Amino acid sequence: MEGQTKNIDQNDGAEDLTVFDTGLNVNNPNLAVLYYKNHSSHTCNNLKIPDFEKPERLTDAFLYLKNNNIFDDSRCNLISDIEKASEKDLLRVHTKSYISFIKNYSRKGGGFLGDSTYVTKDTYDVARTSAGAAIRSGNLVIDDDYSYSFALLRPPGHHAGKSKYGGFCIFNNAAVLAKYLQQKKGIGKVMIVDWDAHAGNGTMDIFYNNPDVITLSIHRSPHDFYPRTGFMSQIGEGEGEGYNINVELPVGSENLEYKLAFDEIVIPMIKRHSPDFLICCCGFDGYYKEKTVQMNLTSKGYYQMVKSIKSVYPDNFVILMEGGYHKHNGKLCHSVINALLDRPNPIHDDLNYTNYEKEIQKKVYNKALGNISKVKELFSLPDVDNTVN
Ligand SMILES: [Zn+2]
Structure with a gap:
């Protein structure tokens, strides 16, 4: 495996911020938050299916941010004029027949497609706006001197493959951005880090044979x-x-456990590959209140992940929204924004475990540790020794 022979800097601590410094003033970072109203017309209100992926996920989050005066800070600008991705933009990732299928199905009024995914008469346009928001996020960072951009977009994208919808996703927004950057902006290596609670199987499918993403x-x-794929043994092909x-x-x-995964895998991998551009796929469905998912992240976890990324990649990256269906999405967005702008985490939602729960969490930690060690072995990263007794 080629990854094994790539240079691993065993001594490069997280304090080394100069490697990826692009010259922007990271002491005073600024942020573009993208949000567009027309996402609301992609809704399953008239379909008799569970409505996890509904407009309120974003409308409520946006309202929360507005009510908390996020955009009064001159370092945090709202961008709402989003252009739709063109068919050409989509074709860099998806097959022509798949794009035509979504377009025609949508134009005819849409319906439930299966695999938790639906289409309305407006979905083709809204999904293209979602991919367009991803592209705009990249442009804002590359052309307009923003340190970061954070796109509140839907439908999400990371389950969508080259010719497959799934898990609420129509077009793969992160992949559309990655290919756009490489083909239109001359960007070399792109890295996509996805912390949605579900595996980013669509993104994996699209880039499985590609060493440049x-x-x-x-x-x-x-x-x-779900999605019953995204196993550790799937390390790419060819x-x-x-x-x-x-x-x-x-x-x-x-x-x-997420901190461990970041310390031991995500950060070393960013250092190993030193990508020219970084895209974070941010799902909030690992939040402890998301009962159907059964993960236990709090706002501090999301805050820490963003801080951790910043410790080695101080500027010039984008965060795209993926899943997250809880009414607390707005609060978690606030945590992410504050992490980007070097402000304290504004949300206080620490969990108090009972002694019994603490014992369970120890087992969870040791299981996570075992998995993380396996991944490190697969990719020849140094061993972990963080067992909790
Ligand atoms: Zn998810």
Whole structure:
């Protein structure tokens, strides 16, 4: 596997911020938050299906941010004029027949497609706006001197493959951005880090043979969980072997396990590959209140993940929204925004475990540790020794 022979700097601590410094003033970072109203017309209100992926996920989050005066800070600008991705933009990722299928199905009024995914008469346009928001996020960072951009977009994208919808996703927004950057902006290596609670199987599918887009997904183990793929053993194929990383975390994983995965895998992998551009796929469905997912992240966990990324990649990255269906999405967005702008985490939602729960969490930690060690072995990263007794 080629990844094994790549240079691993065993001494490069997280304090080394100069490696990826692009010259922007990271002491005073500024942020573009993208949000567009027309996402609301992609709704399953008239379909008799569970409505997890509904407009309120974003409308409520946006309202929360507005009510908390996020945009009064001159360092945090709202961008709402989003253009739709063109068919050409989509074709860099998806097959022509798939794009035509979605377009025609949508134009005819849509309906439930299966695999938790639906289409309305407006979905083709809204999904293109979602992909357009991803592209705009990249442009804002590259052309307009923003340190970061954070796109509140829907439908999400990371389950959508080259010619497949799934898990609420129509077009793969992160992949559309990655290909756009490489083909239109001359960007070389792109890395996609995905911390949605579900594996980013669509992104994996698209780049499985491609060494120029490194994909890293941290998610609840898919053995008994959607999308039932995204296993640690899936490391890429052909030229892409060694460039697809899956970190399976056990049910019940919380801030501690995610921190371990970041310290031991995500950060070393960013350093190893030193990508020219970084895309984070941010799902909020690992939040402890998301009962159907059964992970235990709090706002501090999301805050820490963003801080951790910043410790080695101080500017010039984007965060795209994936899943997250709880009414607390707005609060979690606030945590992410504050992490980006070097402000304290504004949300206080620490969990108090009973002694019994503490014992369970120890088991979760040790299971996570075992999985993380396996991934490190697969990719020849140094051993972990963080066992909790
Ligand atoms: Zn998810």
